[in-house]
Amino acid sequence: MAVEKLYESDNYIIVNKPYDMYINSDDENEKNTVTFHIAQHDSHLSTSSHPLHFVQRLDYATSGVLCIAKNKSAAARAGKLFEGRHTNKYYLAVLRGHVSFELGDVNYDVGVDPLTAHSSHRMLAVTKKSSRNDQSRAAQTRVLVLETGYYGSDPATVVLLKPITGRRHQLRVHCQSIGHTILGDYTYSDKRDSAPHRMFLHAVRLVLPLPAEPLDIQTSEPFFVDKRFQTQWRSEDIFNKYRTKEALRATCDVIDRPYVIGVKYQSYSAND
Known part of the structure; x- marks a missing residue:
């Protein structure tokens, strides 16, 4: 199932996550993840060569808008907005x-x-x-x-x-x-x-x-x-x-x- 990119800039990727899909996984063989479709399988790890930062989460069964930051400063800016409601x-x-x-x-x-x-x-x-x-x-x-x-x-x-x-x-x-x-x-x-x-x-x-x-x-x-x-x-x-x-x-x-x-x-x- 494809992952549709709704928006991308130097700081953020926003996708339309399909239902019944994980956001990421520590199993490098798991292909049913957002990261597998848009980046490297280990992108959620700090050790990745191109790490991504998930500033929000969606359940496995939930579909829809998911915001991902491309760098720590962008993640911090978005994170403050989520935390501050x-x-x-x-x-x-x-x-x-x-x-x-x-x-x-x-x-x-x-x-x-x-x-x-x-x-x-x-x-x-x-x-x-x-x-x-x-x-x-x-x-x-x-x-x-x-x-x-x-x-x-x-x-x-x-x-x-x-x-x-x-x-x-x-x-x-x-x-x-x-x-x-x-x-x-x-x-x-x-x-x-x-x-x-x-x-x-x-x-x-x-x-x-x-x-x-x-x-x-x-x-x-x-x-x-x-x-x-x-x-x-x-x-x-x-x-x-x-x-x-x-x-x-x-x-x-x-x-x-x-x-x-x-x-x-x-x-x-x-x-x-």
Whole structure:
């Protein structure tokens, strides 16, 4: 599966990562990695002759915009923006079930699932104040409903997700915590959702306000160009347009607003 370069300069490479692909690997024989397709297999190592610096991560099953720095100073500049929450990240996702609100904020801490603490494979949203511990960290995700419909015979909802924080598996566990796992998420559906050919989570846009090189990178809508998804989808209601780049940008403006008049809103917090 090819890796599409969306942008390249002396400082950064930004790619559209395919789903079910690693970012890098210590195994020099592993070819299913972003680095294998765009650079040398050992590019993620400091000992490489042309090292790359990954200033963000995407899960193996997640597709979309991935920013990679070509040098340490560029990595530091981008890293400060990510750490200071000065970036804007937008994800498209298809959720199981029909979401009852139109706009929502999920404010559940995220920490390691105690049942898998030995491997740190799974994370857990802390939905009760009494369950908080020193290892869980504050996390916030904004959810905007785009379209409802049916995947096969099952109700489903297309949403735009905006993570305010950047915890491991944050979007996946926050969606699970409100009762709507991401379509095809084998891990957070307790290994039940295995029929879809992929997990439907895609990083569709990244805004990185670098002073000398401001970046606003966006991919095309990834799901409806996939015939395997398209043949399974039956639309019901469209709340916000998103299938063209222009429409998606306008919808990003909606999710960026602190309050949207006339929209059914829901807040989720351990304090509720």
